[in-house]
Amino acid sequence: MLQSTAGAIRDDVARGRISAVEICRACLDRTASVNSVLNAFNLVSAERALTQASEIDRRRAAGETLGPLAGVPVALKDNLCVRGVKTTASSRILEHFVPPYDATVVARLTAAGAVVVGKTNCDEFAMGSSNENSAFGPVRNPWAQDRTPGGSSGGSAAAVAARCVPVALGSDTGGSIRQPAAFCGVVGLKPTYGRVSRYGLLAFASSLDQIGPITHTVRDAALALNALAGTDPCDATSSHEPVPDFTAALTGAIKGIRVGVPRAFVTEGVDNGVRTAFDTAIETLRGSGARLVDIDLPHARYAIPVYYLVATAEASSNLARYDGVRYGYRSARDKDQSLQQMYSRTRDEGFGAEVKRRIMLGTYVLSAGYYDAYYLKAQQVRTLLRHDYQRAFETVDVVAMPTSPIPPFKLGEKTDDPLQMYLADVFTVSANLAGLPAISIPCGFSGGNLPIGLQLTGRMFDEATLLRVADAYERVTDWHARAPEVGAI
Amino acid sequence: MSSSLTIADVERIAALAQLELTTEEKQLFTKQLADILDYARQLQAVETSGVPATAYVLGERVEREDAGRPSLAIDDVVSNAPDPAPAAGLFRVPRVIG
Numbered sequence: 268m269l270q271s272t273a274g275a276i277r278d279d280v281a282r283g284r285i286s287a288v289e290i291c292r293a294c295l296d297r298t299a300s301v302n303s304v305l306n307a308f309n310l311v312s313a314e315r316a317l318t319q320a321s322e323i324d325r326r327r328a329a330g331e332t333l334g335p336l337a338g339v340p341v342a343l344k345d346n347l348c349v350r351g352v353k354t355t356a357s358s359r360i361l362e363h364f365v366p367p368y369d370a371t372v373v374a375r376l377t378a379a380g381a382v383v384v385g386k387t388n389c390d391e392f393a394m395g396s397s398n399e400n401s402a403f404g405p406v407r408n409p410w411a412q413d414r415t416p417g418g419s420s421g422g423s424a425a426a427v428a429a430r431c432v433p434v435a436l437g438s439d440t441g442g443s444i445r446q447p448a449a450f451c452g453v454v455g456l457k458p459t460y461g462r463v464s465r466y467g468l469l470a471f472a473s474s475l476d477q478i479g480p481i482t483h484t485v486r487d488a489a490l491a492l493n494a495l496a497g498t499d500p501c502d503a504t505s506s507h508e509p510v511p512d513f514t515a516a517l518t519g520a521i522k523g524i525r526v527g528v529p530r531a532f533v534t535e536g537v538d539n540g541v542r543t544a545f546d547t548a549i550e551t552l553r554g555s556g557a558r559l560v561d562i563d564l565p566h567a568r569y570a571i572p573v574y575y576l577v578a579t580a581e582a583s584s585n586l587a588r589y590d591g592v593r594y595g596y597r598s599a600r601d602k603d604q605s606l607q608q609m610y611s612r613t614r615d616e617g618f619g620a621e622v623k624r625r626i627m628l629g630t631y632v633l634s635a636g637y638y639d640a641y642y643l644k645a646q647q648v649r650t651l652l653r654h655d656y657q658r659a660f661e662t663v664d665v666v667a668m669p670t671s672p673i674p675p676f677k678l679g680e681k682t683d684d685p686l687q688m689y690l691a692d693v694f695t696v697s698a699n700l701a702g703l704p705a706i707s708i709p710c711g712f713s714g715g716n717l718p719i720g721l722q723l724t725g726r727m728f729d730e731a732t733l734l735r736v737a738d739a740y741e742r743v744t745d746w747h748a749r750a751p752e753v754g755a756i
Numbered sequence: 757m758s759s760s761l762t763i764a765d766v767e768r769i770a771a772l773a774q775l776e777l778t779t780e781e782k783q784l785f786t787k788q789l790a791d792i793l794d795y796a797r798q799l800q801a802v803e804t805s806g807v808p809a810t811a812y813v814l815g816e817r818v819e820r821e822d823a824g825r826p827s828l829a830i831d832d833v834v835s836n837a838p839d840p841a842p843a844a845g846l847f848r849v850p851r852v853i854g
Contacts, residue, residue, distance in 0.1 A: 363836075364836055365835070365836060367828050367829075367832035367833060367835070367836075368828060460813050460814065461813075461814050461816070474811060474812050474813070500820065503818040503820075504812075504814065504818070506814060506816060507816065566802070569798065569799060569802060571795075572795060572796040572798060572799050573799065575792065575796065576796055576799075583773060587774075590774070591838055592837070592838075592847050592849055593833075593834075593836070593837055593847055594836035594837060594838075595836070595838070596838070597838035597839065604850060605850060605852075606849055606850045606851075606852050607774075608776070608850075609849070609850050610774045611770075611771075611774045611775055611776035612776050614773075614774055614775050614776075615775050615776045615777060615778070615781075618775075620781075620784075623775060623777070623781070623785075624785060624788060624789070626773050626775065627766070627769050627770065627773060627775070627785055627789060628789055628792060628793075630769050630772050630773040631765075631769045631789065631793075634769065634772060640800070641793075641796060641799075643809055644799050644800070644802075644804060645796075645799060646809035646810050646811060647802075647804035647807040647808070647809050647810075648799055648802050648804060648807075649809070649810040650807050650808055650809065650810045651802065651804070651807060653810060653813065685788055685791075685792065686788075686791050686792055686795055689792070700810075701813065702813030702814065727813075
């Protein structure tokens with residue numbers, strides 16, 4: 268049952284082959300048995316989940332219409348607000364925060380019949396590539412417990428990989444859905460910027476943040492996107508672009524599809540195992556009828572500096588709201604402290620090192636005398652990078668790259684050198700800077716058991732083609748079906 | 757353009773960012789931020805004259821009627837505050853006038 272896809276669970280529940288409560292209990296049991304090892308969940312809302320599940324069973328018994336995700340257990344990254352359920356962003360500053368409202372994605376999943384089983388661990392405020400910046404300890408990779416699951420949505424990816432849930436939501440600002448999906452051997456989709464409402468997502472970098480699903484299969488990602496996508500009056504950046512049925516795109520037919528390969532970009536600094544798996548994966552796509560086309564993305568090599576200037580600038584502004592006044596932690600160091608001291612002590616005590624580092628960097632690049640040289644320059648190079656992709660998409664339908672240049676690395680390996688950690692995002696940040704949809708799908712293993720991801724990037728709002736190519740790859744490979752051994756399944 | 761930072765620069769930025777950093781944090785960030793800014797200097801080599809800045813990737817113009825809508829209940833809103841004054845519907849802060 269725990270190996271089931273979301274689609275199969277929904278069908279089984281709808282046909283009465285299994286109850287939503289049974290499914291929910293199985294997921295809760297599995298979560299309880301592996302979480303002490305993985306630390307993937309910050310919170311498990313068992314009682315609430317079982318209540319939601321029995322409501323689905325009641326509806327079915329009453330002959331009421333069931334939603335497209337009826338009875339499907341889902342986990343939510345802990346930066347997504349759920350009314351009445353603690354939402355911390357894995358930060359001390361929000362350790363006891365209980366949102367008074369649901370994020371739009373939570374409302375939509377719930378309306379589709381999904382059952383929320385808990386909140387997953389992540390890097391603090393989604394800032395990190397290894398999940399080691401969580402105030403509640405790192406998540407362990409289900410495939411190799413001395414290694415990182417990736418970040419920042421590490422808990423969501425680990426929870427899906429360990430078969431706690433078939434679907435988890437993550438957020439992706441520079442690769443935070445795709446890189447952990449790659450590291451944990453599961454599917455991770457970052458939709459087009461504007462495709463999914465961010466209302467109720469604790470903001471990191473508003474011109475880059477997107478919410479998306481982490482699943483076992485491309486079909487489940489399409490099913491989840493069906494429920495998540497669409498305009499929302501509560502998020503002015505959500506697009507009015509029509510939302511197709513994404514599962515309808517999964518025809519398996521990719522004959523003639525042009526897959527762009529930025530050879531020069533994906534060669535340098537890439538682990539041998541990753542390179543071999545990538546080369547094999549694109550040959551597999553060719554074998555399924557796709558045409559491989561060499562492309563050039565001349566500004567992609569600047570994506571890391573552009574990203575870390577733009578994202579930190581936006582973060583320094585977004586995180587100004589955490590000031591100890593309206594919600595969250597307040598420093599109690601001195602009862603006679605001034606308002607100013609209260610602000611700055613609250614923030615120093617409440618934020619972790621990486622968040623402070625990024626606030627500092629972002630404040631610096633926006634400050635007088637440095638704005639033009641850093642922030643404006645980064646925004647201009649961002650434009651050139653977008654043009655690179657626009658040109659590439661004149662001749663190709665999707666772009667293929669490894670998701671990460673390296674396989675999952677050891678916990679503690681990069682924590683002393685922030686810049687080395689940032690460089691691990693080299694292949695993922697471009698999609699956010701250009702606003703494009705991108706997906707990571709399992710495409711092999713390095714050194715026997717370290718998962719590798721293939722990343723495909725599509726045109727704006729063309730998730731359909733992206734999913735079609737990813738699904739076609741999945742049909743002729745079985746990497747996605749492999750499961751790590753974490754306790755007994 | 758050199759981006760080598762001094763402790764004084766870090767103190768100035770920390771004040772702007774409302775962060776009361778410890779001495780150890782100031783030293784650590786001085787080194788780490790300098791490394792990151794040095795790395796970012798490679799952007800100076802890119803020719804960008806006349807290139808517009810991208811702040812936002814969608815062109816859609818989004819407007820709505822300037823009409824009132826229901827808001828969250830005051831009790832719900834102040835319930836997360838570290839020092840709420842729910843009866844008054846206010847957040848309490850340290851004294852700001854002497």
